[in-house]
Amino acid sequence: MASWLQIPKNSPFSLANIPFGIISSSKIASRVPAIAIGDYALNLNAFASSGGFSQLPEFQPHLDVFNQPTLNAFAALGRPVHRRVREYIQKVLRADTPYPQLLKDNATLQKEALFPLSEVTNHLPLQIGDYTDFYAGLNHAYNIGVLFRGPDNALQPNYKHLPVAYHGRASSVVPSGTPIHRPQGQILTNPTADPKVPTFSPCKRLDIELELAFFVSQPNELGKPVHIHNAEDHIFGVVLMNDWSARDIQAWEYIPLGPFNAKNFGTTITPWVVLIDALEPFRTTGLEPGNRDSLLPYLREKRAENAYDIPLEVEVTNAGGKPTVISHSNAKNLLYSFPQMLAHHTITGCNLNTGDLLGSGTISGKDKKTEGSFLEQTNGKTPIKLADGSERFFLEDGDTVILRGTAGTEGNYVGFGDCVGTILPAVKLDF
CATH class of the missing domain: 3.90.850.10 (Fumarylacetoacetase-like, C-terminal domain)
Incomplete structure (x- = not known):
């Protein structure tokens, strides 16, 4: 799968992956959920707050899971939801995305939500009870x-x-x-x-x-x-x-x-x-x-x-x-x-x-x-x-x-x- 975002060919975080984590940076006030794509992290809190999931109506009641300091709330939604969110993000990032207005052609949101991995700090992705x-x-x-x-x-x-x-x-x-x-x-x-x-x-x-x-x-x-x-x-x-x-x-x-x-x-x-x-x-x-x-x-x-x-x-x-x-x-x-x-x-x-x-x-x-x-x-x-x-x-x-x-x-x-x-x-x- 090709992306409009430049992704190094040797990156473990290709469009076929879309792994989830928790990041912070000097430009992010608190720890937030994100996905890794190539050399970038996509801040899912900023993406969701700007209408990034507007074309995934069934996920609208759950947007608050991306305003949490861990992925526990998102994980608890279950595998069918995880699958739909991952596939949706892949569509948003594809070169032939059907939703170019959400991120590809939205320079303002790219600046607010896409961060070089070298500029973010990674944290434990979930709160581990056992x-x-x-x-x-x-x-x-x-x-x-x-x-x-x-x-x-x-x-x-x-x-x-x-x-x-x-x-x-x-x-x-x-x-x-x-x-x-x-x-x-x-x-x-x-x-x-x-x-x-x-x-x-x-x-x-x-x-x-x-x-x-x-x-x-x-x-x-x-x-x-x-x-x-x-x-x-x-x-x-x-x-x-x-x-x-x-x-x-x-x-x-x-x-x-x-x-x-x-x-x-x-x-x-x-x-x-x-x-x-x-x-x-x-x-x-x-x-x-x-x-x-x-x-x-x-x-x-x-x-x-x-x-x-x-x-x-x-x-x-x-x-x-x-x-x-x-x-x-x-x-x-x-x-x-x-x-x-x-x-x-x-x-x-x-x-x-x-x-x-x-x-x-x-x-x-x-x-x-x-x-x-x-x-x-x-x-x-x-x-x-x-x-x-x-x-x-x-x-x-x-x-x-x-x-x-x-x-x-x-x-x-x-x-x-x-x-x-x-x-x-x-x-x-x-x-």
């Missing part, structure tokens, strides 16, 4: 299992029967670009010692996890599970996510109840939410489709194309160094789909709310340099070599990590933008 992180990356689960239990017992007996997950910390989910302080805590420096006595220090095995995550749109009532065939209608959209992990802190604390401080210090997401409809062209068959028939009925989907073909990559740059792409993966390396995750989460009657964030788990491939974490790629023994000649077993202070994910073809890319975080030294404590 955050759950799944473990649906089959290759990641296998690789980690081999490290701890060997290849014969790599996967736990439950793994191919249900989407495993843990509850994370919603308050420390941050938008791309937010620096992350190195965490510190209890670490068992000598696992073979008896008795086992931990020390307190900054994390020495700081890692990443390459993930996708999705936001819940419409909630379900307490006690009423979401049926697998309806689960996708409860999904607003998808972001890239880096679930930062303190592996040495995790190793000491996770028995018997799982991750806690090793995961609660920071989770980075991209600020632009790609609607689930924008990902439809990239549906593909997921891993091990034969496994679907052995699932319990509440997890069985009607169609086999329950994964997305979205190329992913991880780039690392040390302070003052050159960027190095250390891994390439793909979103189709997930054993469970987003609807399966949501259906399983609610099967007990658990009530999900608008804005809840559900992560996919680390997305790794089968081959070398396709792993989604340092732990898998190095095993603490074989370092990653960066472009400047330096080596990494895990992240060092000053390192910047960028996750990217973009599907489609040149001129029609559907992507998330960069998911960026830089590691700062641990906070100095006085005790």
